[in-house]
Amino acid sequence: MIINPWNIAAALLTLFILSFLYKDNPLFRFAEHLYVGISNGYLIAITWHNALRPNLFDPLGRGQYIFLIPMVLGLLYFTMFVKRISWLARLPIAFLIGWGAGVSIPAYFQANILKQLHGTILTPQSFQPQVSSGIWATIILIGVVATLTYFFFSTEHKGAIGRVSRLGIIFIMIGFGASFGYTVMARVSLFIGRLKFLIEFFRALF
Amino acid sequence: MSIFERLTKIDRRIIYFVLGLAILLPLLKPWGIPVNVMDRSRDLFTFIEDSTRGRAVMISFDYDPQVMPEVHPMAYALVHHLFALRRKVIGLCLNVQGTGMAVDVFNRIAAEYNERARSREDSIIYGRDYVFLGWKSGYVAVILGMGESIKGVYPKDYYGNPIDELEVMEGIKNYRQIGLCISLSGAAFPDTWVAYAGSRYGLRVGAGVTAVMGASYYPYLQTRQLVGMLAGLKGAAEYETLLDEHNIPIKKKTAAPGMDAQNLAHLVMIVFIVIGNIGYFYLRRR
Incomplete structure (x- = not known):
């Protein structure tokens, strides 16, 4: 690692942020505000150079005035700041929701409902090539049915329904546990990344 | 304060310090866990x-x-x-x-x-x-x-x-x-x-x-x-x-050099979870 002003700034800011683990302090708040400001500035610059200029202003400059339509639609969003004409903001919102729903509902229905339902159906093929894959498929089927039963509120959870819904809770808790485990792993990984940077920095410094 | 009460009220800074050490030490001297x-x-x-x-x-x-x-x-x-x-x-x-x-x-x-x-x-x-x-x-x-x-x-x-x-x-x-x-x-x-x-x-x-x-x-x-x-x-x-x-x-x-630290950090987390639960269940039973 080369010791340059950027790496020095990165190392100092990392230490400032980590100082929060002891307690809140001005150095942490300085780094936090700097991060928010720089992120916003960076995003604005990148959006200008990669989205607005090439997709809107450059074509307009070349005389492609059809691009005025999306520009006006986009600008209508800002009317929500003026109460008298704020209803105009509904136009681009309606356009976006209409387009988004039309495009995404069939795709997500196919990918997240039909395919997942298909994956839950048990057939003799589920036990091939290995019996173990069939056992896992059976556990998945039981888990799906039990969890769905837990979220079935039209009947009181008593008797058989109650027992199945309690099994559903166990599956849900296992799911939460897996998610929590992965979350811990993720946070530790991020900390490892920062510590590796600091170790390399201080090794290069001394 | 009994030892079990203490177990449920460990200062978070102690947990951070122990966890920090558990991550730092294997990064300084990797063990090469497969x-x-x-x-x-x-x-x-x-x-x-x-x-x-x-x-x-x-x-x-x-x-x-x-x-x-x-x-x-x-x-x-x-x-x-x-x-x-x-x-x-x-x-x-x-x-x-x-x-x-x-x-x-x-x-x-x-x-x-x-x-x-x-x-x-x-x-x-x-x-x-x-x-x-x-x-x-x-x-x-x-x-x-x-x-x-x-x-x-x-x-x-x-x-x-x-x-x-x-x-x-x-x-x-x-x-x-x-x-x-x-x-x-x-x-x-x-x-x-x-x-x-x-x-x-x-x-x-x-x-x-x-x-x-x-x-x-x-x-x-x-x-x-x-x-x-x-x-x-x-x-x-x-x-x-x-x-x-x-x-x-x-x-x-x-990525691989960070795995020792990841493993040890997880062990430390498990130990803290067990300690916290021992304290919790003891106090609840009492």
Whole structure:
């Protein structure tokens, strides 16, 4: 690692942020505000150079005035700041929701409902090539049915329904546990990344 | 205050300090605990080896610097693998901040290959072996548009070259010529690839995601909507191990050295959870 002003700034800011683990302090708040400001500035610059200029202003400059339509639609969003004409903001919102729903509902229905339902159906093929894959498929089927039963509120959870819904809770808790485990792993990984940077920095410094 | 009450009220700074030490010490002096490769990582590796022959592989750099420690090592390992296999690689971004990530990965791995290359054929050359298309706004429209024509969405690459003039894009019109798309992401972009490119165009999709997202992608693995998945730093370390197993030398591993620290940190967490629970159950019984 080369010791340059950027790496020095990165190392100092990392230490400032980590100082929060002891307690809140001005150095942490300085780094936090700097991060928010720089992120916003960076995003604005990148959006200008990669989205607005090439997709809107450059074509307009070349005389492609059809691009005025999306520009006006986009600008209508800002009317929500003026109460008298704020209803105009509904136009681009309606356009976006209409387009988004039309495009995404069939795709997500196919990918997240039909395919997942298909994956839950048990057939003799589920036990091939290995019996173990069939056992896992059976556990998945039981888990799906039990969890769905837990979220079935039209009947009181008593008797058989109650027992199945309690099994559903166990599956849900296992799911939460897996998610929590992965979350811990993720946070530790991020900390490892920062510590590796600091170790390399201080090794290069001394 | 009894010892059990103390167990439930350990100062959080003590926990941070112990956890910090558990992570720092193995990083300073690694122990080399072996990395156990899980099926989901091996599946992705095997799919790339066996099912992408003669076809291009797309890598979507859909992550930003915030998740670099987890996802960047995956990108290094995957691009390394694809270059070693001489697959055509097409990079793009659905997240605007992914552009910097992609440029760094391609430049670094290409330079590593070119350092030891003996001839032009042996080198990794931009435009011949790989291309980076950059970022376009409106990710759903980008994915759907490329299903019809990649050139229609990206007439030029990230550096302003018309993609028609690039050797790597010869014969590649849309997803039909792409063997696999790997979405490296810190957000829900792999879902989007599966829903729009996988379901509609039949593109095979793989994922490299942060560990936080890992659990939510298992349903896609079970239905084979994802051919494989790397989850978190562990996933990247597993891929580096697979490269090692297949004699694909990687100059500087970025994930595997962190695994000792990860293991010890998890042990410390488990110990603290057990200690907290002992105190909790004792006090509740009392």
